[in-house]
Structures are given as structure tokens and as C-alpha cells.
Amino acid sequence: MKENPFASTQFERRKFRRANLNKWIMFSFCAALIIPLIAILVDIFVKAAPVISLDYLWLNPANKGKEGGLWAPLVGTFYLVIGSLTLVAPVGILAAIYLNEYAKEGILNRVIGIAVTSLAGVPSIVHGLFGLGAFVLVMLPAVNSVIGSPNDRASNWQAGLLTASLTVAVMNLPVIIASAREALGGVPQSFREACWNLGATRWQTIRTIVLPNSLSGILTGVILTISRAAGETAPILFTGVTFFKFVADAGWEKIFPYNPGEPFMAMSMHLNIISNQISQMPEGMKYGSAAVLIGLILFVNSFAIILRVWLRGRKRW
Amino acid sequence: MARLAAPLDSLLVMPEQVTNKSKRKFNFFDSIEKPTEWFIRLCGWSSIIGIAAIFLFIFKEAAPMLPRLDWVTFFTSPRWIPNPAPGNPASFGALALLVGTFTTTFIALIIAVPVGLGAAVYISEFAKGKVKETLKVVIELLAAIPSIVWGFIGLMVLGPLIKTVFTAAPGSWWGQVMVTLHLASAETGAAQGTNLLTGGVILALMAVPVIVSLSEDALRAVPDSFREAALALGANPWETVRRVLFPAARNGLLAACMLGMGRAVGETMAVLLATGHNNRIPAALTDPVRTMTATIAAEMGETVFGDPHYRVLFILGIVLFAITCSINVASDLIIKGVKKANKA
Numbered sequence: 001m002k003e004n005p006f007a008s009t010q011f012e013r014r015k016f017r018r019a020n021l022n023k024w025i026m027f028s029f030c031a032a033l034i035i036p037l038i039a040i041l042v043d044i045f046v047k048a049a050p051v052i053s054l055d056y057l058w059l060n061p062a063n064k065g066k067e068g069g070l071w072a073p074l075v076g077t078f079y080l081v082i083g084s085l086t087l088v089a090p091v092g093i094l095a096a097i098y099l100n101e102y103a104k105e106g107i108l109n110r111v112i113g114i115a116v117t118s119l120a121g122v123p124s125i126v127h128g129l130f131g132l133g134a135f136v137l138v139m140l141p142a143v144n145s146v147i148g149s150p151n152d153r154a155s156n157w158q159a160g161l162l163t164a165s166l167t168v169a170v171m172n173l174p175v176i177i178a179s180a181r182e183a184l185g186g187v188p189q190s191f192r193e194a195c196w197n198l199g200a201t202r203w204q205t206i207r208t209i210v211l212p213n214s215l216s217g218i219l220t221g222v223i224l225t226i227s228r229a230a231g232e233t234a235p236i237l238f239t240g241v242t243f244f245k246f247v248a249d250a251g252w253e254k255i256f257p258y259n260p261g262e263p264f265m266a267m268s269m270h271l272n273i274i275s276n277q278i279s280q281m282p283e284g285m286k287y288g289s290a291a292v293l294i295g296l297i298l299f300v301n302s303f304a305i306i307l308r309v310w311l312r313g314r315k316r317w
Numbered sequence: 318m319a320r321l322a323a324p325l326d327s328l329l330v331m332p333e334q335v336t337n338k339s340k341r342k343f344n345f346f347d348s349i350e351k352p353t354e355w356f357i358r359l360c361g362w363s364s365i366i367g368i369a370a371i372f373l374f375i376f377k378e379a380a381p382m383l384p385r386l387d388w389v390t391f392f393t394s395p396r397w398i399p400n401p402a403p404g405n406p407a408s409f410g411a412l413a414l415l416v417g418t419f420t421t422t423f424i425a426l427i428i429a430v431p432v433g434l435g436a437a438v439y440i441s442e443f444a445k446g447k448v449k450e451t452l453k454v455v456i457e458l459l460a461a462i463p464s465i466v467w468g469f470i471g472l473m474v475l476g477p478l479i480k481t482v483f484t485a486a487p488g489s490w491w492g493q494v495m496v497t498l499h500l501a502s503a504e505t506g507a508a509q510g511t512n513l514l515t516g517g518v519i520l521a522l523m524a525v526p527v528i529v530s531l532s533e534d535a536l537r538a539v540p541d542s543f544r545e546a547a548l549a550l551g552a553n554p555w556e557t558v559r560r561v562l563f564p565a566a567r568n569g570l571l572a573a574c575m576l577g578m579g580r581a582v583g584e585t586m587a588v589l590l591a592t593g594h595n596n597r598i599p600a601a602l603t604d605p606v607r608t609m610t611a612t613i614a615a616e617m618g619e620t621v622f623g624d625p626h627y628r629v630l631f632i633l634g635i636v637l638f639a640i641t642c643s644i645n646v647a648s649d650l651i652i653k654g655v656k657k658a659n660k661a
Binding site for chain 2 (some may be wrong): 228231
């Protein structure tokens, strides 16, 4: 019997085995990320299961969070997200339009690019310090000197929803710029050229061609910003969040409990305080609020994922 | 040519149609083109305004203390005593805080860099179809989990686990091993579950998504012709990765690791809950530590506006700002270097 001249040599077989082994090692790295993550999430949700109910979401926390539910912090987080989003979304999207559609290659564009990356890397606690220094200590006295009366201290605005929303907005600016820019960059250049050739101006092109074609991508970025804003603690720590504020148990005041100039409660702060600063906190309440916060974030994020899959399906280029 | 004739005919525009402007329909959105462009330009500069404002306002709060602070003590002494007591004078020595920040970051990177790069290579070069999509979604979920939840996981789930592993009866072999290898400073093991190791692992889990997604971008930026050339030369997939893709994407991978490091340095709530918050220089892997970020978060609420303690916390903020900004600018320059090289 003749030997197969094309058979792999000992050396080649060894190399192939090593390549395969390395592939499995890399796969095990991925598994090392996924399995503990799932185990931890399951653990939290299982331990939270006994307390979670509709009442848990609907009732206000009582007795320093040891009893009752999560309504007041939940609604505070909701208004924080809405506030910061209305402040940051227009500015961020327009900034992305400027960077992608107007800016020419040059020193200014480069500086803006570096500013966006630096802003994205600023630690969240430094954003908190900035919010304290800029919005609470400088902006609020200015606001109060216009609308408040010096005799009536109680009517003056304090650090609250407004200052916290502004701080979180600054923090999310680079996130929304980066994602919107990516969405705008995904629109093929030929679309723009075709539009210009029909005589449209730059602004008409952006309005009628570029924005409609990148809308879903921009929305995905906005949704990711929502989930980021909902979970942040450090930036709002000194700029308006509080652990306890009285919220009415019924009526319109339950739906709209916070003035923009009053301290508010938020889910992330609630979890922070009850998980390590209050003694004899029932385990169920800790795990319950963690599970609600995680569930909220995953719920919001799943929209972004669904939107992206749907977007890929109907892409026309 | 015959097919073109009809459309060309219809494109012919009579001169009076062009000049007759009154017939053109008025469109509100077209009429605001000029102001809109200026507004867009202003928003484009918003990030520069933002970063300048952050620097300005933090500097403004810290400024009165800058000339008065004993900088030698600040960088060389671990004595952080912000509230003076009789026999215990105030001292702002941030050495232990700096060491705490950098040791947790170091441990996080030791774990996150190999895992992150490995996962990125697997996702971008080996995984296909459903597996690839699932992995990408999981990485995104890891990135989406808020830092306070990571802190909670460190405090409630990982901490007790690490405490169990690093506990031994006095005199047992495991206790001696731990002391010899500096895994714990006492033979009985870790004093508490929240410590350097717990904080490092939690930070690693937070840095991994950053490293994975940026490394994946860097690997995807390598042209397919490189892979085809390697395949044509008879390289197997692993050889392609090691000899072709890693050198080609080197700068992007480096930048990814640096940005992961930036995230680990700046993380606040997770380390506040998971590192034990103890102001001392760690002697072993399971000693509790305290970071700069956690110090600001924990102490700012107790300070009186304008006193030295308040201002020193802002100085810590400047130090953090300087560290993360230099990391980010450096990685930006590295990535830009790649783009220039690819263009040439």
C-alpha cells in the first residue's frame, strides 16, 4: 500500500491541534463571561422573588425602605431620565449632524473628536463634582435671584431634579454623539450626492434624506442613553438625589411628586443606601430593589436590541 | 440612447419657470436653513464647551486649596485624616487612596485584558451566526448593567464567595499558603468579603465589555485581504490571528485596553461597595482598600462647604480627571495613528 502523499505531517497535525485548542480556550473565555453573569442574575432574581409583586412597585417605601415598595424612587428615576433626555438628545444629535455632515477635516474637527472621547472618559464622580460646582453652586443662586424672593427661603429652588438632570445630560452627551454619528455615517454617501445633484441644499438633504434613513440608528442610541441615565448614581449623589422624601400615597401628587427644584428619590440611590448603610435591612428588600433596577435596565435595553434587529432587516442598501 | 431620450426631454426646464420665484412653494423648514446651521454648529462645539466647563468649575472649587496643600504629604503619606481630633491633627495624605485605585485597576486589567481580547477574537474571527449574535448581546448587557448593581453583586454575591474561599483554620496548610503567597495577611484568611480582590474582579467584569467591543472594531478594521493572504500561505486560523491580525490591529487593541483601564480607574459606586473602603496600603490580595473615587463619593456629603476637606476632595477630582483624560487622549492618538497608517 502506498503512502498518501497529501496526508498532513506530524508537524502540521500538531499545529492544527494547537489551533483548535486555542479556539476552545477563547470560547471558554466567552463562557467565563456568560455563565457567571447568568448565575448571578438568576441568584438575584430568585432571592428577590418573594417580595416582588405589583404592590411592591406601587407602594411608597416605608420605615427607611424596610417595608413598603419602590414607587417613589421609581418615579424619581423616570423623571430624571425624561429630564436629562430632553436636555441632551437634541444637542447630541445636532452635534453628531455637525460632525458628520458639516465639519471639514481639520484641526477643529480633530479637537472636537478628542473632546468627545475625553468627555466620555471623565469618571462619573467627577461629573458629580462638576454638577455640584456648576449647577448647584453657580446656576441655582442665579436662578433664585431671578425667581425667588430673598425673604422666603422655602420658595427658593434647591438642588433637585433640574440640577441632577443637567449633570446626567452632560454625562450622556458623548454617548449620544457617538451613537448618532455612527448612525449618520451608515447612510451611504451616494444618497447625499444624489440629493445634491437634484439641487437640494445641505440642510434639505439632511432633513429629507439623511435623518429619515438614520432615524432607527439614532433611536437605538437614545434608548441606550436612557438605560445609562437610569442606572447612574455617582453624578446625582451631590446634585439633588436624596434617600427619603415624602411622597403622597394617592392622587395626582403620587404621579407628579417632585418639583424641579426639590430633592428627589432615585432607584440607584435607594439601592445604594439600603444595600449597605441601613442595619437590619431584610435581605428580600435589598435583592428586590436590585432585581427591579436590573429588570428595568434589561427591559429598556431589549428595545434597543429589537430595534437594531428590525433595522437590519429593512435596510435598503 | 433611445431609452434616454424621453427622460432627457422631460428634464428640460423652460427659462421662465426658473425665474418665476413667486410660484415656488414656501417651506418653513427651508426658510430656517441659516439659523439652523448656526445652531448645529454651536451644538457641534458643545463637547468642547462641556469639557472646558468641567475643568473650569472643578478647578474653581479646588483653587483656594491648591497653594496651601502640602503636596509632598499628599503624594507620599497614607495618613488621610480629614477631620482633626485632639492628638490627631488633620492630614491629607492620599498615597493609600492612589495605591488603592491603581491596585484594583491592576487586578482588573490582569483579568480583563486576556479575557476581553480572547472573547473579541472569538467573536470576530471564529463565532458564526446565532452564537456570534448571542455573544454580542451578552457583552452589551454586561455593559448596560449599572455600576451600583455591580457594587451590589460584589457586596452580596461575590464578597461572601471570596470570603469562603479565603478562609482557613489557624495552622492549616491553606492558611500558610495564603500568608506565603500574600493572598491574605492573616493565617485565618480574609477579614471581610469586600476587599481588593472582590473590587478587582468586579472592575474586570465592567472593563471587559469596553475592551471586547473596541477590540472587535479594531479586528474588523483589518482588511480581509490580510486574512486571505494568510490563508493562501497555508496558515491555520490561530496562526492568522497571532501572526497577521494581532500585529495589524496592534494599536487598536492597545487603545481598547487603555480605555478599559480608564473605565476601571474612574469607576465609583462599584468600588465604593465592593472594596471594603479601608484607608490603608494593602499588604495582601484580600486586604480591604479604598480608592480616590470612593473617597469623594463617601465624604463629600459630610463636608462643610468651603473648608479644606471639601476643597481637597475637588483636588482628588482633578487628579482623577487628569489621569483619565491623559489615558483617553493617548488612546485617541493611538487609534488615529492606525487610521493614518491604513490610508498610506
